[in-house]
Amino acid sequence: xxxxxxxxxxxxxxxxxxxxxxxxxxxxxxxxxxxxxxxxxxxxxxxxxxxxxxxxxxxxxxxxxxxxxxxxxxxxxxxxxxxxxxxxxxxxxxxxxxxxxxxxxxxxxxxxxxxxxxxxxxxxxxxxxxxxxxxxxxxxxxxxxxxxxxxxxxxxxxxxxxxxxxxxxxxxxxxxxxxxxxxxxxxxxxxxxxxxxxxxxxxxxxxxxxxxxxxxxxxxxxxxxxxxxxxxxxxxxxxxxxxxxxxxxxxxxxxx
Amino acid sequence: xxxxxxxxxxxxxxxxxxxxxxxxxxxxxxxxxxxxxxxxxxxxxxxxxxxxxxxxxxxxxxxxxxxxxxxxxxxxxxxxxxxxxxxxxxxxxxxxxxxxxxxxxxxxxxxxxxxxxxxxxxxxxxxxxxxxxxxxxxxxxxxxxxxxxxxxxxxxxxxxxxxxxxxxxxxxxxxxxxxxxxxxxxxxxxxxxxxxxxxxxxxxxxxxxxxxxxxxxxxxxxx
Numbered sequence: 197x198x199x200x201x202x203x204x205x206x207x208x209x210x211x212x213x214x215x216x217x218x219x220x221x222x223x224x225x226x227x228x229x230x231x232x233x234x235x236x237x238x239x240x241x242x243x244x245x246x247x248x249x250x251x252x253x254x255x256x257x258x259x260x261x262x263x264x265x266x267x268x269x270x271x272x273x274x275x276x277x278x279x280x281x282x283x284x285x286x287x288x289x290x291x292x293x294x295x296x297x298x299x300x301x302x303x304x305x306x307x308x309x310x311x312x313x314x315x316x317x318x319x320x321x322x323x324x325x326x327x328x329x330x331x332x333x334x335x336x337x338x339x340x341x342x343x344x345x346x347x348x349x350x351x352x353x354x355x356x357x358x359x360x361x362x363x364x365x366x367x368x369x370x371x372x373x374x375x376x377x378x379x380x381x382x383x384x385x386x387x388x389x390x391x392x393x394x395x396x397x398x399x400x401x402x403x404x405x406x407x408x409x410x411x412x413x414x415x416x417x418x419x420x421x422x423x424x425x426x427x428x429x430x431x432x433x434x435x436x437x438x439x440x441x442x443x444x445x446x447x448x449x450x451x452x
Numbered sequence: 453x454x455x456x457x458x459x460x461x462x463x464x465x466x467x468x469x470x471x472x473x474x475x476x477x478x479x480x481x482x483x484x485x486x487x488x489x490x491x492x493x494x495x496x497x498x499x500x501x502x503x504x505x506x507x508x509x510x511x512x513x514x515x516x517x518x519x520x521x522x523x524x525x526x527x528x529x530x531x532x533x534x535x536x537x538x539x540x541x542x543x544x545x546x547x548x549x550x551x552x553x554x555x556x557x558x559x560x561x562x563x564x565x566x567x568x569x570x571x572x573x574x575x576x577x578x579x580x581x582x583x584x585x586x587x588x589x590x591x592x593x594x595x596x597x598x599x600x601x602x603x604x605x606x607x608x609x610x611x612x613x614x615x616x617x618x619x620x621x622x623x624x625x626x627x628x629x630x631x632x633x634x635x636x637x638x639x640x641x642x643x644x645x646x647x648x649x650x651x652x653x654x655x656x657x658x659x660x661x662x663x664x665x666x667x668x669x670x671x672x673x674x675x
Contacts, residue, residue: 260640329540334623337640362540362622365636373622378521378539 223250223426226271228262230278230413231368232303232340232385236446237276240439248433250426258366260337266291266418273421274430276300276413278367279339283416296417300434301448303411304386305343308374310398315381319401322353327360331373331382334363341370343408344383350407386447394445413448457646459626460634461653467542467630468610471549475557475606476599478550483561484591502555509552509615516548517620540622545630548620549610556605564598565591597669604665608658 229237234256241252255262259278266272266286275292277283280299286292307322309315321327333341341363348354362378364370367385374382383403389396415434421427433439440450486498504512520526520538527537538544568591576586592599614632621628623637631650638647 258640260642263642264639328536329622331622334637334640336637362624365618365623365640369618372517373539376517376521377523378517378537379622 223424224253225250225273225421225424225426225430226253226255227274227276227430228255228257228266228270228272229276230259231256231366232278232387233276233301233413234368235387236301236442236448239442240434243438243442244430244433248426248429250429252430256368258337259339271420272418273424273427274415274417276415276434278303278411278413280412280414283414286416286418291419292416293419293422296431297414298435299412300415301413301443302450303340303343303413304447304449305340305347305383305403305408305411306386306389306447307381307401307403308384308389308396308398309381309400310375310377311380313399315399315401317401319351319403321381321401322348322351322357325356325360327380329362329373329379329382330357330360331362331364331370331379331384333367333370333383334365338364338366338370339411339413340367340383340385343403343411346408347383347403390447392445457634457650460629460631460650463542463626463628464611464630464632467545467549468607471546471553471610472557472603472607474546474550475553476603479554479557479561479602479606482554483558484565484587486558486562487565501558504552505555509613510619512552513548513616513619516544516551516616520544520547520620539620540624540628542627544620545617545628548616549613552613552616553606553609556609557602560598560601560605561595564595564601567598568594600669601665604661608661612654612658 227237227241237254237256241254244250245252255272259275259282262270262272262275262277263282263286266275267289275283275286283292283297287294287297307315307319315321322330332344335341335345345354348357362373364373367388370382371384371388373379374384386402389398389400391397415431417427417431444450482497482501486494486501517539518524520530522528522531522537530536530538538547572590572594573586576590581589612632613630614636617628617630617633618636621630621633623629623633629637631654635647635650635654638644638650
């Protein structure tokens, strides 16, 4: 009787070991993704999983937070940053694989309001200034926030709107402030307001590219993913035509 | 430490002081009612007050943002009063803090009121003390440890608040940029030295506050 129960326990343990071993050897890619790239990334990842059988684990967040986490041993194989400085910095500090960096997307800044007819096609609404709050991402942390401040400076409006600025800690929260109506309008990423159909709800102004420095978003293979075939395959897939179509569909320009 | 770093400290202390005051004003009648009532509403109201203990701050912050926003019920109300809307203002943070820290004030008070029991109140009544007189002459002195615990916890919890402020604050200097948000900013901007100054200060402050509470008010905690 006793032997049987020991046998059972042992076989259960063996089974458990098999399951654990399987998941340890299964090809998984952990990807840290900048918040603004959330929607296209989800599509690309599910296509990649279908095409290759690998599993993609996505974490979305602010690039600065990812930097701190990667420096402190976070289990990410690939970083898709919202800027080009963080990947370069990680490479310099030995956390990124040299030569793996490239620009996967160039972001487009848009002044947006969920109300129809609120934002005109040339940004005149900023000059009129009859709004309570203008939402931007924290310029210290988020490239889209820095681009928004640069744009306001170029237009000579920064001082005029300073008292009305509210900052989201990342571009997603910035969007939330506007979408909930607490700020009438704000600067967000085109990818956030562009639906898959290409339609944009509400009203918007595509900020002319001469008003802000290009928002180059770089990807980098991290040291932890160096020996992972799946991670390398993923980066290759991201450069492929299928991914490129999705990326430009969400309003990004393509890097080189 | 630079001057820029001190503004959030003052703002945080101001927010915590105002919130604690309001918490005591609002929390005392709620706690008193919860301690004395036999109504079936006691359980639902008690549960409502305790909700912030278990809800993630992001949930509270998100709903506050929506409800206090221009389309929300509270937002409509404050606009009708000519006060504008509350998100991105100091008073918006005060409202958020009062909601968020409510259980930390109500529960110690309720315990203190419970512990007084019927007897002292009955004695006071036989001596012809009115309800207000009874409250100020009997209940307040007897519940003193509860009030100290409630004030300290309400204050400290508001100082330590982050998620709600992040969701409804908008990170405006001198209005909504409190210490916890400032620390977060520094960490995200990789300014670890400044982050350490503030974070270590916060740690020391919280420890000292709780230490004082345990040293000077041991009975209040044991109950």
